Amino acid sequence: YNRSGEVAGCLGMAADMTERREAEAALRANRDLLRRTQKMAQVGGWTYDPTTDTLTGTEETYRIYGVPPDDDLALEESLRLYPPDTADELRNAAKQCLEQGRPFDVEGRLRTPDGTVRWIRIQGEPRWTNGEITRMVGTVQDRTKHHKIEQRLREQSAWLRSITETVSGGIHRSTKDGLVYANQAFLDLL
Numbered sequence: 001y002n003r004s005g006e007v008a009g010c011l012g013m014a015a016d017m018t019e020r021r022e023a024e025a026a027l028r029a030n031r032d033l034l035r036r037t038q039k040m041a042q043v044g045g046w047t048y049d050p051t052t053d054t055l056t057g058t059e060e061t062y063r064i065y066g067v068p069p070d071d072d073l074a075l076e077e078s079l080r081l082y083p084p085d086t087a088d089e090l091r092n093a094a095k096q097c098l099e100q101g102r103p104f105d106v107e108g109r110l111r112t113p114d115g116t117v118r119w120i121r122i123q124g125e126p127r128w129t130n131g132e133i134t135r136m137v138g139t140v141q142d143r144t145k146h147h148k149i150e151q152r153l154r155e156q157s158a159w160l161r162s163i164t165e166t167v168s169g170g171i172h173r174s175t176k177d178g179l180v181y182a183n184q185a186f187l188d189l190l
Helices: 018-041 059-065 075-079 084-100 144-166 184-189
Strands: 043-049 054-057 104-111 117-129 132-142 172-175 178-182
Touching (some): 018 059, 043 059, 084 104, 084 117, 117 144
Antiparallel strands (some): 104 117
């Protein structure tokens, strides 16, 4: 503007935004890959800030816990989703992590707010700032399917063992390294 208030000229700036847009696109692609990977592996990430007593997590973490993604939980509030023995183990593990810098790895049951029971594995470790533990970070994995498969294998193994132990004939299994299994009838023959 000049002294009489009329537009006297224009001042502007131009910038090439190509690199910024490419970086933003790459970041979106990486976030999408991380989200899809977590969903496939049924593993979520979480962080705990002890100064605000706030747990926050990834989309998969909220799905595993059965709570809305905008629901930041306090530590004790989240521990109510576990049976008392698992809650106590997690409470003690978190305390040792925050006070002594010990990482932890806990497996147990979780009951979501809608009543779904899941077997989960929680791992956590401290994060330091200027020599002080300022937060915990970790993962939570839904191990329900894995736990059910292990249970079925135990049941089938027990069933097979009961069959082999009740037959009158000797049954054994060997490898090139030697005898792996023998029922009592086989041992009696020897």
